[in-house]
Amino acid sequence: MEMGESAPMATQEKDKAQAKQKGKVIWALKHEGVNYEYIEEEDLFNKKSEFLLESNPVKKKVPVLIHGGKPIAETAVILEYIEETWLQNPLLPQDPYERAMARFWIKFGKNKALTSVIFQAVGEDNEKKAAKECRELLEILEKHGLGKKKFLGGEHIGMADLALGSIAC
Secondary structure (H helix, E strand, O other): OOHHHHHHHHHHHHHHHHHHHHHHHHHHHHHHOOOOOOOOOEOOOOOOOOOHHHHHOOOOOOOOEEEEEEEEOHHHHHHHOOOOOOOOOOOOOOHHHHHHHHHHHHHHHHHHHHHHHHHHHHHHHHHHHHHHHHHHHHHHHHHHHHHOOEOOOOOOOOHHHHHHHHOOO
């Protein structure tokens, strides 16, 4: 196999991962009932637009939320910003304990999901191990995160659900 042959797969995986991140922000904006303009980046891996480079000069990645002419980057930061800016449909529970639990599950899912992605990126030999870890993650979330609740945040969809919803996709 030549070196160039694996590049399209890497690009596809990055595209899929970035699409999930954009999706979380879009879900949150829709949940809050916020009207927004969506701007698609045509080719994130070969040629990034000047607009993206100006909006996110440090990471040079999507998503970026621009509100009042000011860019906000990084999915988790954007979700927190949405939570603090548009108050009509809170993404975090009002109760401090429940808010802490939501943040716990967000961090838990992020750490565990990254482990699974790393195993998948290493090669086919680790595919079964990654699948097993993903199943274990989902079982833990179901048993300890959800329990008898409809959503991780209780009876209403919230930030933990948005942050972790793409794991099952």
